[in-house]
Amino acid sequence: MEVLNTKVAIIGSGPAGLLLGQLLYKAGIEHVIIEQRSAEYVSARIRAGILEQVSVDLLKQAGVDQHLKEIGLPHQGIKILTGGEKHRIDLSGLTNGKQVTVYGQTEVTKDLMQARNEAGLTTFYESNDVKIHDFYEKPYVTFTQNGKQYRIDCEFIAGCDGYHGVCRASVPQNQIKTFEKVYPFGWLGILADVPPVSDELIYVQSERGFALCSMRSNTRSRYYLQVPLTDQVAEWSDERFWEELKHRLDPESRKKLVTGASIEKSIAPLRSFVTEPMRFGKLFLAGDAAHIVPPTGAKGLNLAASDIAYLSNALTEFYLNNSEQGINEYSEKCLKRVWKAERFSWWMTHLLHRFETESDFDIKIKKAELAYILGSEAGKTTLAENYVGLAY
Structure with missing residues (x-):
């Protein structure tokens, strides 16, 4: 068994783990990343595509925003279609100039992987039988790669290995509490090389169910159906998908919609999930390892980024300033922001989707709430402030 030493062992090379690695590298803090999948698999995963302003700022801090500046699509507003009418939420006008940027998670991952490769930083891809040990005292990680056994002795472990990862599963059950809500529907999504139907996202509330018209670029679109x-x-041919989407859109959008062959199609279940706390001795959970949100509020990747902002600052303070304050406050700070994002994502999901258990009264109340939000400056501001991202 080969034994290596480092300051921080990062488990998982998704955007959270890669971003943490990049920020630690910029701060001069030794670390390694251990990933179960191959680099090709990681870089090809199709996920979220909306970045909050604070997430864009964090990527700039990490020095990986050049490609984002070149091809990212800044959006100053979103549209909500209800009752056959589109209503625009002026994100920038309601939040003192803040905006979101359309830039796929795949691109974020590739940018971070490229920066890591150029810096010659250590990443163990295709690692098998990854285990974390003794994270309350003297943490270390063991795994096998290409038939060779490794042990990484470290001072901290960052669990960035997702919902199904080993890190959260390694915490004793009596030390952890989870909160979960599973929604009774999923999102059928397709990716197609067709121009977007709108220059801004359209969130659709219809009698037939929710829909979302999004994009990845000016020539690649992402659409979803509840x-x-x-x-x-x-069961869903491309033709059936496009026909159902048309049924949920308004006449103007139906006329503008360009259809084409899908290059990816999948159904994602929706859930809300939170782990408390997010720190266990010298183990920190971040991103999907600690929380999941429905995609309705575009918060998944952005919450992971905010976790990493708190964690990278905490570790930097520890190593450069000999302060444990950030480490001790990590879980509390993260969870305050996590629960606000969970609330917003739950609220957007509840407001825009159809639930089979809803009574006629429930439907009327929901329509009235949406009408109030869209007709009130205060209501639209509340939506906009949450959508563009709350401050760290």
């Missing part, structure tokens, strides 16, 4: 969890991807 579907029952019992549906299978194979």
